[in-house]
Amino acid sequence: MDKLSRLLQKVEKPxxxxxQEINQILKNPQEVKxxxxxxxxxxxxxxxxxxxxxxxxxVLNQEKDVWCxxxxxxxKDMEAQxxxxxxxxxxxxxxxxxxxxxxxxxxxxxxxxxxxxxNMLNLAGIPLYSKDRKSGDPIVIMGGPCAYNPEPLAEFxxxxxxxxxxxxxxxxxxxxxxxxxxxxxxxxxxxxxFLLHVAQNVKGAYVPEFYQGMEEEGKLxxxxxxxxxxxPRIEKRMVANLDQAFYPxxxxxxxxxxxxxxxxxxxxxxxxxxxxxxxxxxxxxxIRERSIKTLQKQARSLVDxxxxxxxxLSSLSSSDYSQIEELLAALVxxxxxxxxxxxxxxxxxxxxxxxxxNLVQKVRKSGLTFAPEAxxxxxxxxxxxxxxxxxxxxxxxxxxxxxxxxxxxxxMMGLPTETQEDLDxxxxxxxxxxxxxxxxxxxxxxxxxxxxxxxxxxxPKAFTPFQxxxxxxxxxxxxxxxxxxxxxxxxxxxxxxxxxxSGFIEAVFARGDRRLCKVLEFAWKKGCSFDGWHEYFSLxxxxxxxxEAGVDPAFYANRHIPVEEKLPWDHIDVxxxxxxxxxxxxxxxxxxxxGDCRQTCHGCGMNQKMGRGLCGC
Amino acid sequence: MRCRFTKEGLISYISHLDLMDVWRRxxxxxxxxxxxxxxFNPHPKMNLAGALSVGVESLWEYMEVELxxxxxxxxxxxxxxxxxxxGIQVLECQVPQKKNEMSQRITHSFYRxxxxxxxxxxxxxxxxxxxxxxxxxxxxxxxxxxxxxxTIDLRRQIWSLRLQEEDSVILEATLQTSIQGSLKPWKxxxxxxxxxxxxxxxxxxxxxxxxxMEENQLIELN
Numbered sequence: 001m002d003k004l005s006r007l008l009q010k011v012e013k014p015x016x017x018x019x020q021e022i023n024q025i026l027k028n029p030q031e032v033k034x035x036x037x038x039x040x041x042x043x044x045x046x047x048x049x050x051x052x053x054x055x056x057x058x059v060l061n062q063e064k065d066v067w068c069x070x071x072x073x074x075x076k077d078m079e080a081q082x083x084x085x086x087x088x089x090x091x092x093x094x095x096x097x098x099x100x101x102x103x104x105x106x107x108x109x110x111x112x113x114x115x116x117x118x119n120m121l122n123l124a125g126i127p128l129y130s131k132d133r134k135s136g137d138p139i140v141i142m143g144g145p146c147a148y149n150p151e152p153l154a155e156f157x158x159x160x161x162x163x164x165x166x167x168x169x170x171x172x173x174x175x176x177x178x179x180x181x182x183x184x185x186x187x188x189x190x191x192x193x194f195l196l197h198v199a200q201n202v203k204g205a206y207v208p209e210f211y212q213g214m215e216e217e218g219k220l221x222x223x224x225x226x227x228x229x230x231x232p233r234i235e236k237r238m239v240a241n242l243d244q245a246f247y248p249x250x251x252x253x254x255x256x257x258x259x260x261x262x263x264x265x266x267x268x269x270x271x272x273x274x275x276x277x278x279x280x281x282x283x284x285x286x287i288r289e290r291s292i293k294t295l296q297k298q299a300r301s302l303v304d305x306x307x308x309x310x311x312x313l314s315s316l317s318s319s320d321y322s323q324i325e326e327l328l329a330a331l332v333x334x335x336x337x338x339x340x341x342x343x344x345x346x347x348x349x350x351x352x353x354x355x356x357x358n359l360v361q362k363v364r365k366s367g368l369t370f371a372p373e374a375x376x377x378x379x380x381x382x383x384x385x386x387x388x389x390x391x392x393x394x395x396x397x398x399x400x401x402x403x404x405x406x407x408x409x410x411x412m413m414g415l416p417t418e419t420q421e422d423l424d425x426x427x428x429x430x431x432x433x434x435x436x437x438x439x440x441x442x443x444x445x446x447x448x449x450x451x452x453x454x455x456x457x458x459x460p461k462a463f464t465p466f467q468x469x470x471x472x473x474x475x476x477x478x479x480x481x482x483x484x485x486x487x488x489x490x491x492x493x494x495x496x497x498x499x500x501x502s503g504f505i506e507a508v509f510a511r512g513d514r515r516l517c518k519v520l521e522f523a524w525k526k527g528c529s530f531d532g533w534h535e536y537f538s539l540x541x542x543x544x545x546x547x548e549a550g551v552d553p554a555f556y557a558n559r560h561i562p563v564e565e566k567l568p569w570d571h572i573d574v575x576x577x578x579x580x581x582x583x584x585x586x587x588x589x590x591x592x593x594x595g596d597c598r599q600t601c602h603g604c605g606m607n608q609k610m611g612r613g614l615c616g617c
Numbered sequence: 618m619r620c621r622f623t624k625e626g627l628i629s630y631i632s633h634l635d636l637m638d639v640w641r642r643x644x645x646x647x648x649x650x651x652x653x654x655x656x657f658n659p660h661p662k663m664n665l666a667g668a669l670s671v672g673v674e675s676l677w678e679y680m681e682v683e684l685x686x687x688x689x690x691x692x693x694x695x696x697x698x699x700x701x702x703x704g705i706q707v708l709e710c711q712v713p714q715k716k717n718e719m720s721q722r723i724t725h726s727f728y729r730x731x732x733x734x735x736x737x738x739x740x741x742x743x744x745x746x747x748x749x750x751x752x753x754x755x756x757x758x759x760x761x762x763x764x765x766x767x768t769i770d771l772r773r774q775i776w777s778l779r780l781q782e783e784d785s786v787i788l789e790a791t792l793q794t795s796i797q798g799s800l801k802p803w804k805x806x807x808x809x810x811x812x813x814x815x816x817x818x819x820x821x822x823x824x825x826x827x828x829x830m831e832e833n834q835l836i837e838l839n
Contacts, residue, residue, distance in 0.1 A: 015632065
């Protein structure tokens, strides 16, 4: 402890590494059978704002004989100190070395955190590759949204869990508990046998070592089992009834400032909108809501145990909750007098009502954020963002009439079928909004008036109708960004865009195959980590890594994949059929809108197989 | 209500601002009747006396909060201790006669600095301490936030220094911690390092007492 203490004196924000939060779970290591180290591959401030981490921490610790502790990526200054003084990566609860645990888990939230995973394994003293791990090494489990295309990490993971972890993680614990009662865990064979047992007995568990990537010249690898006693396709897991599903009674409350300092109430999972660029909208299907009654009960316990003065209603599209007005009214009535405000992070232009806005923004008229995503109606139809120009005008009229002065708009570019007209459309929307504001405010601009236009570049993701579409090449993206910059030069508009370099790497890994494991290792060896952080990202190092591995990144990022080509994630079953994705791709090309699936079932496949009766159709 | 509390162990590595937030949330969890400020963004009427440097533990910190109705101090203490994070503990509570005066009254703090040093170097360290105490002034240029240069006499901020040999070598220091200026224990270690011409590290620094200076005498507050 003295050593840790001396290191902490030399680093920035040492509070990241000390734990000791309210609602952390401490157990006696002598009294538990299974120790699980849950890793979030980014800084503490980011990871502690992640709801899934809190849920899985709770669900694992609910098991009496399991102790789940947390660890995070350490910042570069701390890493340097730890390497210099030979302090291996440790968990926050007991400060035990991560390598001493039975299981080490990583949540895969974004592709640009992958090098951090390798770095964390290395800092913990755990062999990077699954094949190099010995019987005494922890079993490395990965899961989370990026696990749906698991191949770029396949050689580093012992087990990859597909779908919602509150279903499968306790099951893996159960299988392990039984296994160690009956079997030894001493040799490499024991370890391998256990992994096979998991692959065969836990639904949703993908054990990459029993599968291989099949190569064909000029095509993506696709995956086949190496033996016939493991499932050829792995089905994702999901919670059937959110009212009955585990939800923490109390969440960890960090002692230092983190990204989101608030209580999070998850009101539903899934989304019925079907935006064609959106991976979350597919992989979290079907829609499952919590009842108002359950939510009120959970809210009470979460607010009381946290002491936060804000509660956020979380989901993919919170204003789509079927009884959103009733829920908000009930929560605001209950919590206003306690000085706890309610916030709604995702407002939709077509569902915006003043009542809602007033309820959630009762105290502060800070900026509102909307996401039209595209500048022309044609393009909004292509991406199936069911928002019209009238929605925009109607909503913003209400917004400005009621005294808001600053708004933020999110758009995307690099979308399929995009033309210059669509880019012009983005600028046109911004200027129309300026005119609208002026006409409402007697021809004047208030000092507080401002429009922020934020334009990101599409990263085509697995399991979306745009999964076959190639990302725009760097030169094209830069040209489009400069074009928009010129168009949006106005003192009332601030234009934000992202550097394409990291978006390019994200695109490579989003549609990558097992050949990328080597690239990842090389990039990490060159010093890549925290790739999602602008100040640490180095395209040059990445390009060198591709070069050395003999892999062409453009092949993965920029290529339009023929629909006949087998895909690296074809062996993963998310419940939504490939046929549906193809139909949606075609509809996009024909500018056909597919309506909200709460109204009509569009036959995505979910309801026929896994989610029978769940999405209410 | 005024509380004396501790900040012990690893939680000493959270900053003063973070500690304020920890208190705000703890007050809310405890459900004691806290008075809130008016306005768009109401916050509890609470403050901490003095700011402890990051990494310094303490047995002697003050928090004061305004309540909307009186509650017995012992009840306040037990409610808060039930919801404070490990390492932060309320030791005593009372209704103060004069509000928010502690940051004015405290002028000096007493620190025990557990050195990462072999006992063999004690004589040498002793010499360095004597040299420091023998100085008339130890001047340092300091830039204020606005960029203006000013000269500070660090020697004046050192009241006393003493070495103790227990299980480890402990430096006991009484340093100025007033609104006119504070000398951080970390800065003191730097000064001693430069006099002793060798790097000095501490495993722990614990503030155990506070003083008020009156007519050139230090009076211990309790």
